[in-house]
Amino acid sequence: MRLAIKGSGYTSASKTEIEFLNQVLIVVNDQGKIEKIINQHDDDYASLLQLAKSQNKLVELSENQYFLPGFIDTHIHAPQWPNAGLALDKPLNEWLNEYTFPLEAKYQDLSFSEKVYDNLTKNLVDFGTTTAVYFGTIYPESNLVLAKMCNKNRQRGLIGQVAMDDPDMNPEYYLDKSAADSIAKTKRFIDELKQQNQTNVIKQTPVITPRFLPSCSLEALRGLANLANQYDLPIQSHCSESNWENGYALEKYGKRDATVLDECGLMNNRSIMAHGTLLNDSDLNLFETNGVTVSHCPISNVYFGDGILPVKRILNHHVNLGLGTDISGGFSPSMYDNVKQSILSSQQLQSGVDTRIDAQKRGVPDSRITAKTAFYLATVGGAKAINLPTGELKPGYLADLQIVENQPKPFQPATSDDIFENLMYATTQNDIKAVYVEGLQAK
The missing domain is CATH 2.30.40.10 (Urease, subunit C, domain 1)
Known part of the structure; x- marks a missing residue:
């Protein structure tokens, strides 16, 4: 006992x-x-x-x-913790280039990494989050520091070595040199975390993490999918988060980003795709067939999602849903705050928000969820996402x-x-x- x-x-x-x-x-x-x-x-x-x-x-x-x-946070950007609550009035692409990427580039400094990650993991545990699915940075050493801080503060972390190799869509100072570099750094992180886990009390899990479609070449995406299969690892990325991201996939590939990710081998029952506010029925059919989880980030979606996630419709589509804080697109590390916001957003979807439209026409009927459903997302939905008991x-x-x-x-x-x-x-x-x-x- x-x-x-x-x-x-x-x-x-x-x-x-x-x-x-x-x-x-x-x-x-x-x-x-x-x-x-x-x-x-x-x-x-x-x-x-x-x-x-x-x-x-x-x-x-x-x-x-x-x-x-304990709550399971299925989407959080660990290096963005110092920016929580900053620049949420900016469009997503400006927020990334002016605030997010410059901050993430600082994590080459491992002492800075340790200071931030120790504070972050402790805060999350103090809010009742026992498991967190993290995006790290492009630096393997920094991501290993995050794993150490998770273990120190007795949190279970699923940690992603972020891949982003497209020189046209990423800043020169924060960029993998090539698709081969993305794949090699991811493999190195996996192997070194496996070694670290030999002495960890709480085992940490590496996650295959292409940042999102605009950041990655198809070569990198396919290579990362091969690593996921080779090591039987979880996969995480963003999907149909905003009009900008959605439009990028359609303009460049003539396909929706869910389809492109699937064709590259990244959509299976180990995959967690964040946000999904703009997923259509075709996307949801793909998610259902492949067993992909959507990470619902209700606070962040208010700022960057360009829509309200239809939680009940997705659940009725037999697609698994977890809940995420999305620090720092979301300002709060509390899953309780995200439980509340998921309920509030569902009510807004049901009622509609433009009062110039007749009340009978402006909302989406039967969209409201209860606290019991939100609690399910924060616990059981998250557990199904990471395939752990x-x-x-x-x-x-x-x-x-x-x-x-x-x-x-x-x-x-x-x-x-x-x-x-x-x-x-x-x-x-x-x-x-x-x-x-x-x-x-x-x-």
Whole structure:
């Protein structure tokens, strides 16, 4: 036994429902997985409770504390953390060239990398994010520093060596020399991270990461796809994020970017494509057929997405959806903030935003999602995206949890559903009292 937690909490039961686990004992084995979830009336409850107490491994929640699965951030640009909240009024291409690329070029300095990544990973853990899917930089050494900081702060990271080799679309000072250079640096990062993992407590995963279609040559895309297959690795990129990106693919290739990425071998059940606000039915059919996940970044999409992601339509299309903060296109590292924004954006899609249009015509009917669906995206959807047994509280799953203190309002009785809603809408960083990754305390 690595840990036992006594108390109440929530886990997703489906895309629209939650399960309330009332006064149970969660037993975590020494491999960091949930061994059992025991109700008070089960035969072995008393004996295991006593065992946990005697071994000083019991965590007892107070009356207004609840456990939840750790959140899974499926899209975050780690080097952009210092820019969070800056220049969000700029068009995407200006934001990239004037703010993003100059900052990312600074990560040749490994001391700067360590300072930023230590702060970032600690902040994310403090917000209840136990797993994060990161874009790194074009510098393998810096990305290895990010992996070290994830391990130091006990966060599970899936880390991308960013590839960008097109000299016409990338700044001269922040550019891979060629497609061969992109592929070689990615392979080097994979091999060196594998070595680093031999001493890591929390194993980190390399991710094949072409930045997006405008940044990469077709030769680089195909070579990266070969590496993904050779090493059986996750893949991440951006897809149909904005009018500019969408238009680039159509103008240069006469095809949508999803089609080009698919033809290069980058669209499969290990692939996570960020944003997708402009995906059409043909794209969604491709995503469904190939098992590709969309990372929904609701805060960032307000600024750069040129549209609202139709979450319910995509889920009804049987396409998996995760949730992402997209630092620094999104200003907040909190997945709780993105849970809330995903609900708000869905309501705007349903109601419509141009009041000059008749109310019956300006919105998209049946678009609103609930907090339960947003919670599903932040937990189960993210776990499906990375193909790991996490994001749910059930036997056999990794013991990635957060313990949250609810701030009750003592005016009227609250049901378990009421408490859940309050947790989703009102939880702050200070309310997250503890975080565990594989049963090891990270906060």
